[in-house]
Amino acid sequence: MSGAGDTSRERGDALAVRAVRLSKWYGRVTALQDVSLHLEPGIWGLLGPNGSGKTTFLRCVAGQLKPSLGEVRVAGERPFSNVRALRRIGLCPEADAMYDELTGTEFVTAMAELSGYPKDDARKRASDALDDFGLAKAKDRAIGGYSRGMRQRAKLAASMVHDPDVLLLDEPLTGTDPTSRHVILEQIRRRAEAGALVIFSTHVLHEVEALTDQVLLIARGQVVAQGRVHEIRDLLEEHPHHVRIACDRPRELAAALVRVEGVVGVRFPWPGTVELMTRDPDSTYTAIAEESVKGGFHVGSITSPDATLEALFHYLVERSSRMAGTGADAAVGSAVPAQYQSQLAPGEKNAAPAQEAEP
Amino acid sequence: MSPPPVPSLGAGIAAVFRLTWKRLVRGKKLRLGAVAVALVVVAVVAARYAQDATEPPEVMQAGIKLGFFTMLVFLVPFLLTSGAIAEEVESRTFAYLSSRPVPRLAIALGKYLAGAGASLALLLGGLLLMHVATFLITPGPMIDELPSTLRAGGALGLLTLLYAAICTFWGAVAAEAAGIVSTLYLAVVEFAFGLLPGIFRFVSMNYFATQLAGLPKAGMWPELVPDVAAWVPIVVIVPETLAFLFLAALVVGTSEYRFGKA
Numbered sequence: 073m074s075g076a077g078d079t080s081r082e083r084g085d086a087l088a089v090r091a092v093r094l095s096k097w098y099g100r101v102t103a104l105q106d107v108s109l110h111l112e113p114g115i116w117g118l119l120g121p122n123g124s125g126k127t128t129f130l131r132c133v134a135g136q137l138k139p140s141l142g143e144v145r146v147a148g149e150r151p152f153s154n155v156r157a158l159r160r161i162g163l164c165p166e167a168d169a170m171y172d173e174l175t176g177t178e179f180v181t182a183m184a185e186l187s188g189y190p191k192d193d194a195r196k197r198a199s200d201a202l203d204d205f206g207l208a209k210a211k212d213r214a215i216g217g218y219s220r221g222m223r224q225r226a227k228l229a230a231s232m233v234h235d236p237d238v239l240l241l242d243e244p245l246t247g248t249d250p251t252s253r254h255v256i257l258e259q260i261r262r263r264a265e266a267g268a269l270v271i272f273s274t275h276v277l278h279e280v281e282a283l284t285d286q287v288l289l290i291a292r293g294q295v296v297a298q299g300r301v302h303e304i305r306d307l308l309e310e311h312p313h314h315v316r317i318a319c320d321r322p323r324e325l326a327a328a329l330v331r332v333e334g335v336v337g338v339r340f341p342w343p344g345t346v347e348l349m350t351r352d353p354d355s356t357y358t359a360i361a362e363e364s365v366k367g368g369f370h371v372g373s374i375t376s377p378d379a380t381l382e383a384l385f386h387y388l389v390e391r392s393s394r395m396a397g398t399g400a401d402a403a404v405g406s407a408v409p410a411q412y413q414s415q416l417a418p419g420e421k422n423a424a425p426a427q428e429a430e431p
Numbered sequence: 432m433s434p435p436p437v438p439s440l441g442a443g444i445a446a447v448f449r450l451t452w453k454r455l456v457r458g459k460k461l462r463l464g465a466v467a468v469a470l471v472v473v474a475v476v477a478a479r480y481a482q483d484a485t486e487p488p489e490v491m492q493a494g495i496k497l498g499f500f501t502m503l504v505f506l507v508p509f510l511l512t513s514g515a516i517a518e519e520v521e522s523r524t525f526a527y528l529s530s531r532p533v534p535r536l537a538i539a540l541g542k543y544l545a546g547a548g549a550s551l552a553l554l555l556g557g558l559l560l561m562h563v564a565t566f567l568i569t570p571g572p573m574i575d576e577l578p579s580t581l582r583a584g585g586a587l588g589l590l591t592l593l594y595a596a597i598c599t600f601w602g603a604v605a606a607e608a609a610g611i612v613s614t615l616y617l618a619v620v621e622f623a624f625g626l627l628p629g630i631f632r633f634v635s636m637n638y639f640a641t642q643l644a645g646l647p648k649a650g651m652w653p654e655l656v657p658d659v660a661a662w663v664p665i666v667v668i669v670p671e672t673l674a675f676l677f678l679a680a681l682v683v684g685t686s687e688y689r690f691g692k693a
Contacts, residue, residue: 159532169523185446186531188438
């Protein structure tokens with residue numbers, strides 16, 4: 073790479089999170105596979121089902137885990153056990169584990185001291201951070217007596233007490249009530265407005281929409297899409313919807329419904345059941361009702377095995393696998409963004425290794 | 432937005448020490464250790480006053496040997512240091528420390544110093560209390576016997592620091608089984624080898640510490656165990672302590688400690 077490129081990359085890395093072919097596995101379990109991305113300041117929603125690799129990705133960025141392959145850099149530095157990178161990072165882990173015997177003030181003060189602030193300064197910062205998160209009245213009580221929402225807010229206060237440039241929040245809204253949620257979202261927005269790069273993980277699209285338009289979709293350890301929320305919504309609409317009908321004559325019903333506009337496939341998962349794949353669920357449901365009456369079918373049940381996002385992730389992963397090696401992008405964003413394709417060895421482009429097991 | 436200052440090693444150790452100390456003071460383990468020390472002191476003092484009071488120095492010596500070098504020096508550092516890192520890992524609070532810009536060496540040393548410091552305070556405090564209580568009604572011997580008690584205290588302190596380092600190390604290496612592994616190591620290498628005859632006994636630092644304390648040899652065929660010069664225990668125990676501390680710091684510095692979900 074040219075010197076000019078290096079300079080531009082260093083400038084671009086000033087507050088960026090960059091992963092190049094980042095992979096992480098635990099024994100035979102692959103948790104992250106070939107993740108390449110470049111995130112600039114702003115709020116990024118890391119969206120994925122449980123066990124998809126969100127936490128592993130955040131832990132790699134936070135310097136808790138070492139990549140098995142590839143690399144991750146925060147502000148141009150490898151974060152694992154690197155104090156220069158860690159001073160810029162604020163991590164709010166998902167686990168509800170805290171030092172229950174300490175008060176909120178003691179806990180957050182300790183975190184500020186560990187971030188390099190002298191005792192008095194740390195105490196003042198802790199007090200301000202707890203006030204920001206609405207814990208002014210509870211800050212001198214033991215954390216063990218806090219509610220789930222209060223604990224979450226205390227964790228977030230600790231993660232932001234040192235004004236981090238890169239804020240990593242693992243499911244920050246889990247278990248929070250509407251009041252806590254409002255306070256948390258407000259503080260996250262304020263950090264982003266101050267110029268921080270915020271990555272927060274969730275498996276609820278609605279939570280992402282409340283904060284940002286930028287999302288990363290992660291599934292089975294791969295970033296299957298990167299883009300705007302409305303693009304994800306479009307994908308949801310594009311993704312064939314599955315309708316499962318239990319009836320007395322499934323083949324005859326399938327023959328009648330396969331002509332309906334929007335129906336793109338049909339299969340018989342087990343006797344007495346037909347499953348339709350449709351891009352137009354509304355029309356299809358109407359047609360099912362009409363055909364059932366017209367043909368005198370005895371319909372036992374109509375269900376959809378789709379769980380919206382869950383189904384979308386599987387769809388994107390399958391699509392990503394189909395397109396691997398064809399040069400086509402996996403989804404909205406490339407599995408390996410274009411700016412990093414040049415860093416791969418010849419023949420490595422889009423060559424994702426086979427996944428061994430679900431994390 | 433400017434990043435906060437990187438804390439120095441000393442500031443990092445102090446921050447980890449303060450956090451760990453606060454948790455120790457409010458936890459159950461310190462109280463349990465204090466109760467164990469109190470029980471031994473009370474037992475020794477009761478034995479001294481229940482017997483013919485002509486031989487309190489022997490009672491004191493037996494109390495130091497049996498109560499402190501055979502029981503408490505194993506129990507107290509184990510209680511206060513074996514879980515120092517392991518419990519943080521298992522309870523998933525280790526992320527709060529490792530995601531901060533303190534060197535991981537500071538995490539290991541801060542935790543060690545807090546646990547070892549509390550162990551020293553309990554054991555040496557208990558030893559001095561036992562000395563005062565044993566010789567309470569005989570002020571003369573209280574002064575005369577003080578040097579030998581202080582000598583035992585010095586040896587006990589060295590051994591406490593070593594055992595704290597050993598437990599910190601095993602707690603860092605085998606976080607999920609810190610208690611069992613530390614217990615096995617202390618029971619086999621330190622306790623059992625300390626009873627064996629001949630040069631086998633040299634494997635146990637407990638033996639060297641009892642020699643440094645001026646306590647009589649015990650165990651199997653004590654007459655077959657070679658004598659060692661007074662400086663040898665110090666030369667052996669101090670480097671071993673530093674070696675275990677170094678290894679503990681190395682493990683903490685390089686481990687991911689991945690507990691919980693992927």
